[in-house]
Amino acid sequence: MKIYKLSGLTILLFVVSLVALVACSSEPETVEVIKEVEVEKIVEKQVEVEVEKVVEKEVEVEVEKVVEKEVEKQVVVTPTPVPSGYPDVSRANSLIMAGLGGEHPGAFTDVEQFNAHAGGISRSGLYQVTEGLWYYNMLTGEVIPWLATDFEYDDGYMGITVNLRDGVEWSDGVAFTAADVAETINMLNSNDTMNRHGDVARCTDEAKVVDDLTVYISFTKTCPRYQWDLLTFRADTGIPMTPHHIFSVQDNPAEFSHYDRAKGWPVVTGPYNLVHTDVEKKIWDLRDDWWGSKTGFHDHPKVQRLIFLPGMNEITMAQMLIANEIDMAFSLTVPNWKAVNAQNDKITTHHKGQPPYGYLDWWPVGLGLNTKRAPFDNVDVRWAISYAINRDEVIEFGFAGGQVVQELPLPKYKPMMKYFEGNADLLEKYPTLEYNPEKSAEHMKKAGFAKDSDGFWAKDGERLSFTIVTFPQHPSTTPGAPVVTQNLRRNGFDVSFVLPTDFVTRIVSGEADAFIWGHAAMRDPYQTFDAYHCRMVPETDLEDVAYPGLYRWCNEEYSALMDQIGDLPVDSPGVAPLFREALEIWLKELPDITLNSTIITLPMNETYWTNWPQVDNQYIHEGFWHRTGYHIFLNLEPVN
Numbered sequence: 001m002k003i004y005k006l007s008g009l010t011i012l013l014f015v016v017s018l019v020a021l022v023a024c025s026s027e028p029e030t031v032e033v034i035k036e037v038e039v040e041k042i043v044e045k046q047v048e049v050e051v052e053k054v055v056e057k058e059v060e061v062e063v064e065k066v067v068e069k070e071v072e073k074q075v076v077v078t079p080t081p082v083p084s085g086y087p088d089v090s091r092a093n094s095l096i097m098a099g100l101g102g103e104h105p106g107a108f109t110d111v112e113q114f115n116a117h118a119g120g121i122s123r124s125g126l127y128q129v130t131e132g133l134w135y136y137n138m139l140t141g142e143v144i145p146w147l148a149t150d151f152e153y154d155d156g157y158m159g160i161t162v163n164l165r166d167g168v169e170w171s172d173g174v175a176f177t178a179a180d181v182a183e184t185i186n187m188l189n190s191n192d193t194m195n196r197h198g199d200v201a202r203c204t205d206e207a208k209v210v211d212d213l214t215v216y217i218s219f220t221k222t223c224p225r226y227q228w229d230l231l232t233f234r235a236d237t238g239i240p241m242t243p244h245h246i247f248s249v250q251d252n253p254a255e256f257s258h259y260d261r262a263k264g265w266p267v268v269t270g271p272y273n274l275v276h277t278d279v280e281k282k283i284w285d286l287r288d289d290w291w292g293s294k295t296g297f298h299d300h301p302k303v304q305r306l307i308f309l310p311g312m313n314e315i316t317m318a319q320m321l322i323a324n325e326i327d328m329a330f331s332l333t334v335p336n337w338k339a340v341n342a343q344n345d346k347i348t349t350h351h352k353g354q355p356p357y358g359y360l361d362w363w364p365v366g367l368g369l370n371t372k373r374a375p376f377d378n379v380d381v382r383w384a385i386s387y388a389i390n391r392d393e394v395i396e397f398g399f400a401g402g403q404v405v406q407e408l409p410l411p412k413y414k415p416m417m418k419y420f421e422g423n424a425d426l427l428e429k430y431p432t433l434e435y436n437p438e439k440s441a442e443h444m445k446k447a448g449f450a451k452d453s454d455g456f457w458a459k460d461g462e463r464l465s466f467t468i469v470t471f472p473q474h475p476s477t478t479p480g481a482p483v484v485t486q487n488l489r490r491n492g493f494d495v496s497f498v499l500p501t502d503f504v505t506r507i508v509s510g511e512a513d514a515f516i517w518g519h520a521a522m523r524d525p526y527q528t529f530d531a532y533h534c535r536m537v538p539e540t541d542l543e544d545v546a547y548p549g550l551y552r553w554c555n556e557e558y559s560a561l562m563d564q565i566g567d568l569p570v571d572s573p574g575v576a577p578l579f580r581e582a583l584e585i586w587l588k589e590l591p592d593i594t595l596n597s598t599i600i601t602l603p604m605n606e607t608y609w610t611n612w613p614q615v616d617n618q619y620i621h622e623g624f625w626h627r628t629g630y631h632i633f634l635n636l637e638p639v640n
Helices: 008-022 029-076 178-190 197-201 226-231 314-322 334-343 379-387 391-399 414-421 424-429 437-446 478-490 503-508 526-532 556-566 575-589 627-635
Strands: 094-098 134-137 142-145 148-153 159-164 204-211 214-219 272-277 282-286 305-309 365-369 457-459 465-469 494-498 514-518 592-596
Touching: 134 627, 142 148, 148 226, 159 178, 159 226, 178 197, 178 204, 178 214, 197 226, 314 334, 365 379, 379 437, 379 575, 379 592, 391 478, 391 592, 414 424, 414 575, 424 575, 465 478, 465 503, 478 494, 478 514, 478 592, 503 514, 526 556, 526 575, 556 575
Parallel strands: 094 305, 465 494, 465 514
Antiparallel strands: 134 142, 148 159, 159 214, 204 214, 272 282, 282 305, 365 514, 365 592
16 A cells, blocks of 8 residues: 655645635635635644654655565566557666646647647657757756857848758658758748747748758848747757658648658657657657767767656646656645655755755746736736735745745846846836735726725726636646735735636637736846737737737837847847836836746656756756756666
């Protein structure tokens, strides 16, 4: 019998989430229910000290028995969830990962979709083994040349020459050449139904083959960020190259699945081949003829099998970690990680079990609004909502202290700090983190609202009611949703929240009034703050927009400043003064409400694998669903 022990605090937080789900109704009594649960937390802590001692002893004995049985099983049992009929790869040589960054909860929906530029594809191996021209380590700032060796812009940044690494091959043995790069760029540039068309078409004229290892890309305008924006793999961004000899003969590459087991598709440059795909799992097996080890560029990987499992309940992942059934999971709240580690001390984190536990992700979180829709088009309403949120409560009750507050939607990486420090006076003038119910009420009254008989804000006899949409499960958004909702209701906003599986569709289509979402930047503010550019705003309220154009806010002066920043190279000294001008407009208008960082407490299992990316070994961050997760697979070492 396996016994899984979850701490009282973990259970409490789970209960809070359930209570908060009930709070999706618009009844004012919801606030009182949540308050009662918070009081219960204090009572439980007092009892826990006395009870925990006895319970802990009983659990320790049972866990020792479980571990002994598991070790015996490992000798004779092929690890689940590998289906029958596949090569026998031991559990000790398999890397099993659960969850993929919040999407595909419960089951994969892209069972036979492996076109990197088609919609709906999951992060279950393809992005990680279709290698990038360059990689960027967001924790250290290191740029890692990979399929490419170097590049050079023309004078005036009207074109770029990219030099490729010799000896690279696709998994079917065909050489990787400049034709693959050129045709991928041209395909995306000319086909407006493919993912990333807009990014490529923004300043791409044409990509041309100079020779097998050289490609030249001409621009339609000055484009000094092209290599960084499009050709560098970092987290979820960067263009995956496609095999020209396969895609060029397709009638409609946008509808091509790139899946055919008999033909060995999908074809990739990385060392793993797809061997199985269904709704429950994706399996990639190591092959012997990877170009990297053949040419001496990199040691051959030690991980023989990659198994990707879809998103799942956090408690299920906790149980699987305790039983050594998975090696990585996206991801755990701090209390759940502590509960898991108490029963399996082989489960570690980026900071080796010490606060802040996880790694700092590039994705600080905010409460976005559809600013084309009244009353969110009113700046007073937006500031009123901001003043009504107590971020300290969001951190304490939503994340058990596992996040930090964020004044701006930028991660506090070293290259970013100058944009915080250089604008400290603006952040004092426009206090994005201030909790002030009085100021909130003043702004609502200024916008023409008054509280109705139930204590909710209303105007012209109509109550302001709206719903917050976010991920069904994401470590930096989902836990905060019930606390943000409770804060707003406490201050007169008739708010509920939902965690639907179609959350992305609701957000990008404009159906969602409000949404909790993250932001993307690593080296300078441009990638995040360009998301508020006027070109991102659709003509109508309900109309799909490309991520990250979700906020539907337009200020022409601001957009002109962002255009000027976009014409400068990454990290140019000229960015800071232009950003300051744009930031003051953004802060005054507040189209997006800052909430918290994303610190991902991602468990890593040391039972079978060592050399995990950690605070003293930051060769990459541990987000295995990101394009950079590939470097984890290349660098892990087996325990035995």
